[in-house]
Amino acid sequence: MQRPRCASEQRGVYSEMPRILIAGCGYVGQATADLFHAAGWDVEGWTASEESAAALSAKPYPICPVDISNCDQAAERPGVFDAVIHCASSRGGGIESYRQIYLNGARNLLDRFAETKVLLTSSTSVYAQRDGSWVSEESETKPARETGQVLLETEKLVLERRGTVARLAGIYGPGRSALLSKFLAGTATIDRENDRFVNQVHRDDIASAIYFLLTRETQQTQIYNVVDDQPMLQSECYRWLAQRLHRPLPPIGKSTGERKRGNSNKRVSNAKLRSLGWTLQYPTLVDAMEKSILRSMPVFDVPLSSKT
Numbered sequence: 550m551q552r553p554r555c556a557s558e559q560r561g562v563y564s565e566m567p568r569i570l571i572a573g574c575g576y577v578g579q580a581t582a583d584l585f586h587a588a589g590w591d592v593e594g595w596t597a598s599e600e601s602a603a604a605l606s607a608k609p610y611p612i613c614p615v616d617i618s619n620c621d622q623a624a625e626r627p628g629v630f631d632a633v634i635h636c637a638s639s640r641g642g643g644i645e646s647y648r649q650i651y652l653n654g655a656r657n658l659l660d661r662f663a664e665t666k667v668l669l670t671s672s673t674s675v676y677a678q679r680d681g682s683w684v685s686e687e688s689e690t691k692p693a694r695e696t697g698q699v700l701l702e703t704e705k706l707v708l709e710r711r712g713t714v715a716r717l718a719g720i721y722g723p724g725r726s727a728l729l730s731k732f733l734a735g736t737a738t739i740d741r742e743n744d745r746f747v748n749q750v751h752r753d754d755i756a757s758a759i760y761f762l763l764t765r766e767t768q769q770t771q772i773y774n775v776v777d778d779q780p781m782l783q784s785e786c787y788r789w790l791a792q793r794l795h796r797p798l799p800p801i802g803k804s805t806g807e808r809k810r811g812n813s814n815k816r817v818s819n820a821k822l823r824s825l826g827w828t829l830q831y832p833t834l835v836d837a838m839e840k841s842i843l844r845s846m847p848v849f850d851v852p853l854s855s856k857t
């Protein structure tokens with residue numbers, strides 16, 4: 550059957566290299582696609598919209614609009630892959646969009662690529678612990694919200710079909726840090742009574758963890774936490790930012806608004822992935838801020854020592 554051609558694909562040259570499909574070529578998906586491409590893999594990316602695919606047409610690999618929640622679209626798109634990553638996001642969204650994108654999306658990918666390794670990017674939001682304890686992949690998962698339950702159901706499906714689950718902590722990196730944005734916008738507060746640990750991971754370390762997992766033969770049907778080495782109390786993060794950016798500490802007060810991770814307060818351990826030999830480029834918030842995130846914002850790209 551003739552491949553349908555999308556804009557960037559018209560320039561594509563197909564090789565005999567291992568092939569990977571990134572279903573959800575967004576913030577993490579693109580970094581992951583770039584990493585696999587740089588390592589010589591033949592990459593294809595999917596987005597939900599034609600606009601996003603067109604915006605990525607300069608990538609050296611094809612990006613096509615294919616809606617994974619639509620079983621016909623996923624089934625009709627030809628291609629044979631050695632690995633498939635479900636990296637699509639509901640961007641917040643409600644319960645129905647969670648069901649469509651995560652659960653139905655995963656089912657459609659698993660049906661379409663039944664013989665292929667599938668990796669799901671899930672979330673550490675499935676851990677609902679509230680006592681600041683360390684959690685591992687073996688810890689209880691009882692998400693308070695229905696969206697978290699859909700994620701767990703999706704994980705179960707992927708594991709039953711011999712896939713791999715990567716539970717990602719809060720994603721940050723160039724151009725994205727929820728904490729920094731709140732701090733700079735002046736909407737952060739230090740809630741002394743409800744201080745909690747923040748678990749984060751840099752986008753490029755997620756890409757390297759996914760690469761690590763998919764290039765090792767034995768690691769399927771497993772769950773892995775993908776998080777940096779050092780959960781930090783939220784108040785400590787703000788203290789560090791205030792000192793580093795020479796700005797006042799956020800006011801003391803009650804934090805408001807809905808949190809994706811509910812009222813959970815836990816420290817997520819990466820020991821399982823670490824013990825296999827995964828290494829991080831940005832093991833701590835300070836590393837990530839100094840070496841990547843603040844550097845992507847020229848106004849802050851000044852080492853602390855050179856500020857007076």
Ligand SMILES: NC(=O)c1ccc[n+]([C@@H]2O[C@H](COP(=O)([O-])OP(=O)(O)OC[C@H]3O[C@@H](n4cnc5c(N)ncnc54)[C@H](OP(=O)(O)O)[C@@H]3O)[C@@H](O)[C@H]2O)c1
Binds near residue numbers: 576618721
């Ligand atoms: N944000 C966090 O801190 C966090 C924490 C833990 C886990 N995660 C998970 O990490 C993964 C990656 O997140 P991200 O921040 O990289 O997401 P993102 O930047 O929002 O990108 C999502 C990508 O998925 C595509 N997509 C959405 N619905 C789709 C569909 N039905 N079919 C095909 N593609 C679809 C989007 O295409 P369009 O641009 O066309 O919409 C976009 O390319 C997600 O699974 C997310 O839930 C996120």
